[in-house]
Amino acid sequence: MDFIHQFLSIIFPLLTTLLLLFFLPPYLLFKLLSYILRSFRPENVAGKVVLITGASSGIGEHLAYEYARKGARLALVARREDRLTEVADKARRLGSPDVLIIPADVSKPEHCKTFVDQAVNYFGCLDHLVSNAAVIRLSMFEDVTQISDFGGVMSTNFWGSVYGAHFAAPHLRKNRGKIIAIASIAGFMPFPKHCFYSAAKAALISFYEALRVEFGSDIGVTIVIPGLIYTDMVLQQSYSSEIQLDFLPGQSAEGCAKAIVRGACRGDTYLTEPAWYRTFWLLKMLCPELLDSFCRLVLIGKPRSAKKTS
Template identity: 30%
Template sequence: MQELKDKVVIVTGASEGIGRALVKALAPIGCKLVLTARNQQRLDSLAQAISSNSSHQPLVFAADITDPLACQALISATVEHFGQLDILINNAGMTMWSRFDELHDLSILNKVMQVNYLAPAYLTHSALPHLKVTQGQIVVVASVAGLTGVPTRSGYSASKHAVMGFFDSLRIELSDDNVAVTILCPDFVVSEIHKRALDGQGNPLGKSPMQENKIITAAQCAQMMLPAIAGRKRLMITSLRGRLGRFVRLIAPGLIDKIARKAIASGH
């Protein structure tokens, strides 16, 4: 992973889950890390946890990236501190868990879209002038749910489809600037995001509906993502069913619907 050594890397949603695991995986490589999320305490504990395993002291910047002004401040702080920006990892996200016809609080759809799609769009817009200078890279953590429909996750799936369309389009726009766009699509991962998923009333579930002993950990997911980031790959899908599903749905879309329904029902 020498391609990533000394690169200035922003990781959003770094306080928990995949973001926290990515930070722990990138630190030993020698990246100059910027850790951002809303939870200052969790960011500070992460910075302390990687301090003995990193050659560079990370920059901690607590921010709500659904606010375009906060996005601008984060990018400015990064460039002021490290002098440049090489890689932006758009990881922060949230989810919901309810059939659409049982959804009583429609503002959930707006919240999920704001965090999962608009926030990375805002942050990427602020980062682009600096990424063009370094011929850097935009990484976005999408989801297998961005490749197909998933029952009880309609709002989440919609937001991830938006992410896929946006960053695929942006890749084409940036081709002459040599700024790479890498889309990462994990399947189910053990993460706080499931416990915080909003139910039909807009309240956090409080516990994960997943069979967590049957899905990969955030640390395993992060290790799978590193080669795709280092290689500036176009797309990486973590699961075999996700990779096969892209092609099977072209000839047997009903089969993919059944697989998605079974995955939600079984919790893995």
Template identity: 40%
Template sequence: MENLVRRVRSLLVNSVGYVMAGFLLLVLPAMLPWLILYRIFERITREEKIVVGKVVLITGASAGIGRHIALEYATRGAIVVLVARREHLLREVAAKCMANGARDAAICPADVSKQDECKRIVDFTISNFGKLDILVNNAGTAKSGLFAEQKNTDDVKAIMDLDFWGNTLTTKYALNQLRRVRGQVVVISSVAAFVPYPKQAIYNAAKSAIVQFYDTIRAEPVGQDITITVVLPGFVESELTKGGPKDHIPSWWPMLSTPSAARAIVEAAVAGKRYHIVPFWYATWLPYKVFAPELLEWPPRMFLLGKPPTRAVETICNTVLGKDNTQKLFRALPEWVI
């Protein structure tokens, strides 16, 4: 009798879920025109942020996207504070920022994977310029490899320490200053926040956690006092993508140039956007994440890992082709696309 009750209860719960999903699918098309009108109204009434003379703190500014974000703000007449571990590269970026039109440029060598360093860079900015208007959380790192094969847990923790804690704790220490001037946090996440890209489990998790963190901050009282712009870039030519293993990214995959990515990021920030996916076509993957997440898993499983997309496909192929031929077929797929 108890088993029957459990089954009935489970059936009712699942039925409610299916009914709600069906209702949303029916309502969504009717809501689209209103959502489009809302977005148009929002764009018309949105005021672009003037960054001339604003103090902009940028982490991970020594190379890659961070370097070019600094240069973009410099051309708009901002005061830039550049943070990274490599001091000699920071000096080069600072000099270039001054040549590009920055009102001033200061460097603060630091490792934001350490909590006290997150506080120190904010204190440095305030002591030198008296305020902080825009915080750009860009610093990040990644390590490629299947999670089940990771032997050094320190490497795994290091990614979260920098990509998540280095991001959120810097924001924590900057909040009072940002609230005072109704400032802005610009967050560099990644499309990996919603795409299950293999061999990047911890990196993907950190980028996803960042998005949820700032979504929650928006709902809290502080979210009414500051602007939060979350940017989700796809694959960009940088040290992270160029320095990865050969089988990490297909050679034919479209890569956005670093200057183009940085320009899009700063333009989104200046426009005060809540979210911005760069380039825009990655947004076409979002419906799959919501309505058919398994379809996002199949291509990387086949073409990057050389595995059948599902157990059912594997069983069918084993029956038709034989187990050995099935393994050879799927192992050959990565060689065709990489």
């Protein structure tokens, strides 16, 4: 058995390389033509029902506005009812024919079942689930005193999305709907002080990749990988004081939301925004050590010196 693995370790990479040399050019051409075709024939979401979590601010808020401009009916979910009301009022003015607000906490499975049921009972169907709700908490791992304090990061960023997908899937399947999962560039880049946030987003990416295979063509899955987006969460003083952001140009939440809705209507499987952040995927695959050094030096400065012991 060991001999077989040794043999495959030599032969399989060679065969894969040869296959890619012949297969990759026509495959890339096919993807380009498919992208062009889908761009000319995007999904019309006018009148369709879109449920957005984390809709009270940031990307979620602007997603609500962008879907509203396209005439979608909206179910907006977040914990802050007062902010949801403001977002809903603006969404109506921008063109949404009907907006339902549902105060809820996605980290609680009973809340997720409730907001999906309320949306379906109110509108009669569900076409898009936009899983956007997220929280962030920064710390160097060695500075953490209680690991359990970071449980909410995983509960909201990962399990909150899982619960929503679980309860929404039967309704989405009926209409051949879509799930738009908002992950993060931190899901594959080694951002310092983001270890728990990164773990949750990496789990989210893997979860929806597996789900896409399980759903097949019944439910579309678009995994969104935003880079640095200027949301309230990023612009708050506690974040900017922890991470050096000067070397990474960011994008507005409004611009990101426009790109996400376009990508979802095109039926993209992945969407990285801003698009140039996709270069980091290549660095991750080809020279991970360089990416590690870049993230450490650029985002947190010089390495911390070892503590002296007497």
